[in-house]
Amino acid sequence: MLEIKNLHARIVDDGTEIIRGLNLTVKAGEVAAIMGPNGSGKSTLSYILAGREDYEVTEGDILYNGQSILEMDPAERATSGIFLAFQYPMEIPGVATMEFLKVAMNEQRKARGEEPLKIPEFLKRVKDAAGSLSMDMAMLKRPLNVGFSGGEKKRAEILQMKLLEPKLCVLDETDSGLDIDALKIVSDGVNALRAPDRAFLVITHYQRLLEHIVPDTVHVLYKGQVIKSGDKSLALDLEANGYAGVIGEAA
Amino acid sequence: MNMHTQPQRTPAETALIDAFGDRLSLLPGDGAVTLKRDDAIEAIKHGLPTRRVESWHYTDLRRLLNSVPDFDPAAMAKAIAPIIDGSAVLPVLNGKSEAKMPSVEGVTFQRLSEKLTDGSIAPGLDPYGSDDAIGALNTAFVADGYFIDIADGTELEKPIELQNLQAGGQAHVRLAARVGAGAKAVIVERQAGEGAALVSSVSQLVLGEGAEVTWLIVQEQPDTATHLAQFKAHIGKNARLTLFVMNAGGRLVRQEVLVKTTGEGADFKLRGINLLAGDTHTDVTMVLDHAVPHTTSTEIIRNVVTGKARGVFQGRINVHQYAQKTNAKMACNTLLLSDDGEFSTKPELEIFADDVVCGHGATVTEIDHNHLFYLMARGVDEKSARGLLVKAFVAEVIEELDDEGIVEALEARLDEWFVTHG
Numbered sequence: 129m130l131e132i133k134n135l136h137a138r139i140v141d142d143g144t145e146i147i148r149g150l151n152l153t154v155k156a157g158e159v160a161a162i163m164g165p166n167g168s169g170k171s172t173l174s175y176i177l178a179g180r181e182d183y184e185v186t187e188g189d190i191l192y193n194g195q196s197i198l199e200m201d202p203a204e205r206a207t208s209g210i211f212l213a214f215q216y217p218m219e220i221p222g223v224a225t226m227e228f229l230k231v232a233m234n235e236q237r238k239a240r241g242e243e244p245l246k247i248p249e250f251l252k253r254v255k256d257a258a259g260s261l262s263m264d265m266a267m268l269k270r271p272l273n274v275g276f277s278g279g280e281k282k283r284a285e286i287l288q289m290k291l292l293e294p295k296l297c298v299l300d301e302t303d304s305g306l307d308i309d310a311l312k313i314v315s316d317g318v319n320a321l322r323a324p325d326r327a328f329l330v331i332t333h334y335q336r337l338l339e340h341i342v343p344d345t346v347h348v349l350y351k352g353q354v355i356k357s358g359d360k361s362l363a364l365d366l367e368a369n370g371y372a373g374v375i376g377e378a379a
Numbered sequence: 380m381n382m383h384t385q386p387q388r389t390p391a392e393t394a395l396i397d398a399f400g401d402r403l404s405l406l407p408g409d410g411a412v413t414l415k416r417d418d419a420i421e422a423i424k425h426g427l428p429t430r431r432v433e434s435w436h437y438t439d440l441r442r443l444l445n446s447v448p449d450f451d452p453a454a455m456a457k458a459i460a461p462i463i464d465g466s467a468v469l470p471v472l473n474g475k476s477e478a479k480m481p482s483v484e485g486v487t488f489q490r491l492s493e494k495l496t497d498g499s500i501a502p503g504l505d506p507y508g509s510d511d512a513i514g515a516l517n518t519a520f521v522a523d524g525y526f527i528d529i530a531d532g533t534e535l536e537k538p539i540e541l542q543n544l545q546a547g548g549q550a551h552v553r554l555a556a557r558v559g560a561g562a563k564a565v566i567v568e569r570q571a572g573e574g575a576a577l578v579s580s581v582s583q584l585v586l587g588e589g590a591e592v593t594w595l596i597v598q599e600q601p602d603t604a605t606h607l608a609q610f611k612a613h614i615g616k617n618a619r620l621t622l623f624v625m626n627a628g629g630r631l632v633r634q635e636v637l638v639k640t641t642g643e644g645a646d647f648k649l650r651g652i653n654l655l656a657g658d659t660h661t662d663v664t665m666v667l668d669h670a671v672p673h674t675t676s677t678e679i680i681r682n683v684v685t686g687k688a689r690g691v692f693q694g695r696i697n698v699h700q701y702a703q704k705t706n707a708k709m710a711c712n713t714l715l716l717s718d719d720g721e722f723s724t725k726p727e728l729e730i731f732a733d734d735v736v737c738g739h740g741a742t743v744t745e746i747d748h749n750h751l752f753y754l755m756a757r758g759v760d761e762k763s764a765r766g767l768l769v770k771a772f773v774a775e776v777i778e779e780l781d782d783e784g785i786v787e788a789l790e791a792r793l794d795e796w797f798v799t800h801g
Contacts (some may be wrong), residue, residue, distance in 0.1 A: 177675040178752075178756045179755075179756070181748070181752070201755065201761065202752060202756045203755040203757035203758055203759060203760045203761060203764070204754075205756075206755065206756055206757055206758035207758045208672055211756075212756055214753070214756075217753070218749055218750055218753040219752050220753065220754075220768070220771065221771065221775055222768075222770070222771025222772060222773075222774050222775040222778075223754075223768070223771045227474055228754075228757075228767075231759055231763065231767065232754075232757040232758055235757075235758045235759050235763065236757075271771075288601065288757060292757065292758065296550065373569055
């Protein structure tokens with residue numbers, strides 16, 4: 129489903145190279161965990177997948193279902209099924225959350241040639257999804273993410289993911305800022321979406337999240353490259369011994 | 380040989396002075412009113428204000444008003460549907476009050492022409508300060524409008540909508556209202572029309588003790604019209620006035636807001652939205668006098684600037700010497716969406732009391748790229764995402780009004796602007 133080939137990317141503003149020859153393949157139905165120390169390029173990778181303009185790909189390619197996505201803008205990538213759950217979701221005053229959900233869902237439907245959702249159907253979907261994440265509907269009447277706690281923002285991201293039904297879900301440190309109960313709710317939300325035709329890229333610092341969202345593969349990112357890949361036991365190994373050993377091996 | 384110190388009159392000044400001579404015999408008014416008119420035209424003979432007059436620094440009226448249309452008795456404007464269903468509508472069509480007077484319990488409606496004829500409005504025709512060009516223009520030519528008297532204790536269920544509509548020519552209109560003690564009302568002032576009209580419109584409002592009024596000015600003139608407007612209010616003891624101003628049209632627009640708190644506990648809120656497009660000039664100038672102790676005010680202005688539009692907000696807050704415990708806050712935020720657009724902000728605080736809280740702030744921003752990315756990352760295309768963010772920027776001010784009927788009506792006007800200028 130996702131094939132990243134010898135990817136090099138830099139920050140547009142100052143030219144700093146962050147991704148330096150990254151290779152990664154994720155198959156449909158797979159949950160791939162991306163781990164790595166601070167500054168290894170994990171969040172940058174998520175932004176590049178979503179199409180953020182602050183980064184420029186200088187070499188290599190990203191294939192999604194066999195097609196390069198490098199020329200697609202963020203909206204085109206999203207309507208083709210790529211979803212990024214942000215580490216720090218934006219607060220957007222003045223845009224009501226419900227209104228935003230409706231616009232986003234209908235824009236995606238339009239791009240796929242489907243009719244816009246009727247209001248009762250839209251409300252039902254939102255209510256069901258919010259209920260499964262233990263979210264209060266009153267919260268969704270507020271402006272998007274404004275005044276939400278860290279945990280509420282993360283839940284709101286997963287709510288959007290449920291409603292938009294993407295095919296490639298990139299979760300950028302979804303566990304940060306969550307207490308144990310919220311972590312369980314969010315993880316259950318993600319697990320419920322696991323499907324043979326859907327892949328997940330789960331970016332995290334800690335093994336903790338991977339106890340709830342059990343990965344099929346684990347990849348260690350360091351200095352903009354995948355330096356080691358393995359199964360879930362690699363995450364346990366990192367938790368026990370830290371990154372130093374893996375980094376030493378690669379050097 | 381003597382040199383003339385006065386510069387040559389502009390075509391607009393000449394046309395106005397000539398028109399006054401032609402029109403005077405047609406204008407209603409007793410002796411007192413006629414004296415006020417004479418004083419007003421004298422002020423115009425001294426010349427329209429230029430940028431050298433401080434309060435007109437950003438709007439050089441003499442230069443910008445390069446010509447004025449003739450009076451056009453054949454111009455026909457039509458009343459329009461009110462923005463809030465069920466409102467009592469009072470249309471002024473090409474400067475003439477055309478209503479069958481609606482019947483609302485506790486409210487007396489009167490044509491302004493009658494109050495000019497009997498002279499009872501004369502004291503209200505005095506100029507505001509020495510540079511009151513809009514007041515002078517209006518006083519010289521005003522022929523009609525409405526006077527509304529809301530009796531003490533009357534709580535209106537439905538809004539009153541005053542419509543000032545033109546189809547070219549000139550229209551000089553005055554809308555006056557007295558709201559009695561403890562009365563509550565929503566009053567909508569619509570300013571719209573077709574063609575290249577010259578409009579002067581002066582609104583006067585007096586709030587009695589404990590009265591609560593929301594006054595909405597919705598200005599949607601065509602981009603050929605010159606719209607010179609003034610809103611004057613006195614806010615009595617424990618009375619509350621929320622003034623909402625939306626400018627969404629006009630070639631040359633100046634909206635003055637001249638407000639005074641006259642009783643302790645008075646509260647004033649100004650909320651403004653300027654939606655500026657094309658090659659236009661829009662100026663909102665406020666002078667607020669906190670004249671007695673323990674009065675409060677907040678002013679929030681949001682501007683969206685596109686095309687070659689130029690905008691101005693001047694906000695002056697005078698805290699008088701005895702007006703202790705005044706609390707006043709003013710903010711002006713501009714979203715600049717084009718390289719050729721511009722917005723000038725001039726906040727002024729003049730404080731003669733020593734125990735007050737006053738503040739002001741101004742920002743100019745572009746669309747936040749992080750916000751844009753977030754919306755696009757959910758599949759909203761760039762154009763729609765920008766539209767959502769621009770609308771959100773101004774809608775915040777509307778939503779704060781906290782009355783569902785008003786919020787919906789104003790958002791509908793907002794949508795209308797985005798459809799034509801998106």
